[in-house]
Amino acid sequence: MIWGKKRYTFVIIPDANSSVRRFEVPKLIPYIAGAGLLSLVIVTLTLYVLHARTAMVASDLQTRVKSQDTLYATTVQEKNQTIEQLQNEVINLSRQTSDMKTQIDDIRKLEDEVRTITGSDKTTAAVNSASSGLAMGGTNRPATDDEVQDMLEQTRTLLTDMNEEVDKLKHSIVNTKEAALAVQKKQRVTPTIWPVDSRTITSGFGLRQDPFTFRPSFHSGFDISAPLNSKVHVTADGVVQSTGSDSLHGNNIVVSHSDGLQTWYMHLNKINVDKGEKVEKGQVIGLVGSTGRSTGNHLHYEVLKNGVSIDPKPFLK
Template sequence: MAQRKRKPKWSLLLIRDAERRVKQFKVSGRTVVFLPVAAAVAVASSFAFLQLKSVGRIHALEDRLGSSALKHRNELAVKTAEIRSLEQEIRDLDGQNELFRSRMDEISELEAKLRQFIGNHADGTSDESRNVAEVAATAYSAAMGTASVAVSDASSSDIVSIAAMESNIADFSELSRMLDDMAISMAEGLRKAELKRAEIESLPSEWPTVSRRLTSGFGYRSDPFTGRSAFHAGVDITGEMGDPVYAAGDGQVKEAGFNRTRGNYIIITHRDGLESWYMHLKVIEVKPNQRVSRGDLIAEMGNSGRSTGPHLHFQVVANEEPVNPLPYLRKVKED
């Protein structure tokens, strides 16, 4: 019987030290081949495990990044909406600011008119001028009172007053409302003052001639032609032939013509049923229905009609009844 051929074995020598024995290990060829393969498989398995672990971490990081990106996108959308809202508010504020400036310009213009109106009438010596000035001043004070409430607790000497006003006004709409009230108040005050001025100017209270000498007053007197007592419906103002005659107040020429008694005469109608009459004129400078203003030249003094010399017969008629004109005239001086 033939002997089986023995497979070759590998010997491994382990030398630990020069003085120690050498250890010998015998391994088969299969083992020599298997060990490197097993080591390679182990290393490959380790790499595969590490790779799988890395992939898991990468997926986790990707999920976190995706969630963070979504959160940031949402926050960005919210911030964008807030920015757009702020931009719209800024545009609205710009529009309100322009409106505010326009209202302030209107208030300044009204204030200037009222100041000019007050200045034009405050220096007048008559009660009428003072009344007009008081009306305008009252309107101005009432209008400015609305604004003074906003700064009543602040000092007017520095910027604190501005800060106080800003702190007391909630927003532009409140300020706009306040300016509207001021504008309405000022406009109404100016309208009332102008109406009062027009009413005053329409009174026949301006002295109608250059001369101030009265030769005959209002009431009963001795008639220069008959010598009998007769009612004199006006006042006679002496002067020189051709002296200017002025309208005593704003009004409209009702009549302008000639009468045997009145001579050349003019009748001007004023407000509230008042009329002023001018008689014995030399020349008439106006026509019927013509509008005249206080102080306008309307005629020249003369001696026409039932007259004894150059003079102006001036009278005031109220509701078709003659009244004493002296209370209407300014700076009356009788000689």
């Protein structure tokens, strides 16, 4: 209490000619002012430190936000690129699916042609027109999600239909192959080719005037004019039933085929096969001559069904 009543006297001397001024203040005031100043300094330093830390945190957050923004922009860009790439792949898949469908239709069309050749029943094949040109144009508008989804649905449906088509096509091709092999086998054993290169028929099948007696007679085959030693080809796969020579037929060969068919080659100059030998369609079995009852170089070609001579014309293509 006594210490609090004490006072400090502050003397202010402006200059030598001015009067002196005195101020008395309680002794406690300077301590209070010092304490307040010290508190103000501490508060200022504290606020400065807090501001500095806040600035650092804000700077760090700003850096993080920029980094996240950059990462987000990069992610969005990569996602957009991925989506665009997937859309292009969907478009390419749809185009490839359409091309494959066209190829399947082409295979069906080819199968129909094979069936026509083999004489089988013809199926109906719908052929889609595919765009094979490279010229393109139009406005540049990004594809929407709905459009891509529609294309996916169409492609999915088309692929499902194609799977069914492929399954049917497999069975159909197997049947066509079997039919083609059967036709091929039948063609091999059916005398459908010409026995010589010449197509000059000097005497046909049926009634004619005999070249020696000039009387009406029945001619059981085709006389095909050809130069001496022209190659004679067997007209179907078979087995040589007989070879021989006599005054009527000259050097001759009989070949047996399937279904009771036989072919007979007469007036040969030379025989190149032996009895019992297997021969293949188109194989050279002899040479054209004029042996036996003949007026000149030619081949007498005869087709027999169950031992009876028939007209060779329907067989020759």
